[in-house]
Amino acid sequence: MRQHFIGAVTALFCFGGLAACTTTPEAPRDDITHLYFIGDSNLDIGRVFTERASDGDDGEIPPPNTVGLRSSNSTILPEFLVERLGIEQTNYAWGGATSGMTNIVALRGMPDARNTGALAQMDEFEAALAGGEANEDALYLVFAGSNDLALVDKTDQAAVTAAIDQAMINLTEIATRLDAAGAEFIVLATRTPRPVLSDADRPEDEADEEAKNDASGRQMNADIRALVAELDDALDADVELFDAYVEIRNIAENAVANGLEAYSPAPENYCTARPDDCDVLVNYDAAHKTNAVHSILADRFIDEFDLAE
Numbered sequence: 001m002r003q004h005f006i007g008a009v010t011a012l013f014c015f016g017g018l019a020a021c022t023t024t025p026e027a028p029r030d031d032i033t034h035l036y037f038i039g040d041s042n043l044d045i046g047r048v049f050t051e052r053a054s055d056g057d058d059g060e061i062p063p064p065n066t067v068g069l070r071s072s073n074s075t076i077l078p079e080f081l082v083e084r085l086g087i088e089q090t091n092y093a094w095g096g097a098t099s100g101m102t103n104i105v106a107l108r109g110m111p112d113a114r115n116t117g118a119l120a121q122m123d124e125f126e127a128a129l130a131g132g133e134a135n136e137d138a139l140y141l142v143f144a145g146s147n148d149l150a151l152v153d154k155t156d157q158a159a160v161t162a163a164i165d166q167a168m169i170n171l172t173e174i175a176t177r178l179d180a181a182g183a184e185f186i187v188l189a190t191r192t193p194r195p196v197l198s199d200a201d202r203p204e205d206e207a208d209e210e211a212k213n214d215a216s217g218r219q220m221n222a223d224i225r226a227l228v229a230e231l232d233d234a235l236d237a238d239v240e241l242f243d244a245y246v247e248i249r250n251i252a253e254n255a256v257a258n259g260l261e262a263y264s265p266a267p268e269n270y271c272t273a274r275p276d277d278c279d280v281l282v283n284y285d286a287a288h289k290t291n292a293v294h295s296i297l298a299d300r301f302i303d304e305f306d307l308a309e
Contacts, residue, residue, distance in 0.1 A: 030308035032085070032185070033135065034087055036089070038092050038125065040098075042288075044095040047062045047116075049070070051110055052105075056109060057110075060112065072289065073278040078091055078093075084302060098118065099170035100119050100167075100170045102117045145224065149217065149220065154203045168227055178237065179236055179237040186239045186240070188228050190243050192288075197249065198211035200215040203216045203219065224241070244297065251297070260292060270283045
């Protein structure tokens with residue numbers, strides 16, 4: 001539903017800039033009563049690490065909303081949103097989830113979690129509805145696609161493009177199924193930056209081998225931005241973009257102004273290498289961000305969609 005046409009179109013032209021530039025709703029969203037999360041480690045508050053600590057092959061998986069270790073040093077985006085908005089969540093996310101059925105972390109000895117990708121999470125969501133309607137007053141955040149690129153050779157442009165194309169098919173299915181279930185407010189997020197940042201729009205255009213991962217994400221993100229506009233036109237639901245890539249680059253490139261240490265992509269400046277300094281660092285590890293970044297990101301998410309606190 002094209003409720004915010006100007007904002008959505010503007011976002012398509014902002015991904016190359018360094019300042020945050022995402023869609024901006026025209027009216028406050030003061031009617032959101034619940035948050036639903038579908039996706040990967042950017043949203044998972046404990047499922048994958050709880051499963052990793054268990055048998056892993058006992059025929060059972062942790063249920064939605066399982067709280068445990070996260071792919072960060074502490075609280076992450078969903079928890080900050082729940083706390084600041086004063087509403088509850090239903091969190092289906094799994095660290096390692098692809099946008100499809102599979103989970104790349106499960107390849108490391110967790111057979112029960114092999115089919116916990118975002119599409120599998122949609123199966124869980126629909127099963128919980130049991131034929132009923134989705135909560136029309138909820139916000140549905142989908143944060144998936146990054147792990148579709150994780151095992152792809154970033155020097156193989158054709159392979160990167162094929163993985164992205166499949167991710168767009170999967171994200172389309174997720175949004176379409178949410179819409180069919182009765183969801184009215186769906187948000188798709190872009191892939192987060194990798195530590196070594198790129199300004200290239202495709203990995204084949206990036207000369208620095210270490211920056212090709214980020215360039216691959218930039219290619220995916222351009223497609224996500226375009227997809228959001230297409231889905232917003234095609235579906236009854238209001239489909240919006242949260243440009244996590246642009247927001248986090250802005251945080252990193254203005255780190256000191258954001259109360260953080262000057263940005264460094266070096267592994268020795270990951271939170272995992274400097275655990276006592278995580279509250280001033282950007283990168284938790286080679287793929288994830290610190291609790292400090294998630295906190296800022298939550299504020300920007302709330303401001304972006306003018307959610308009532």
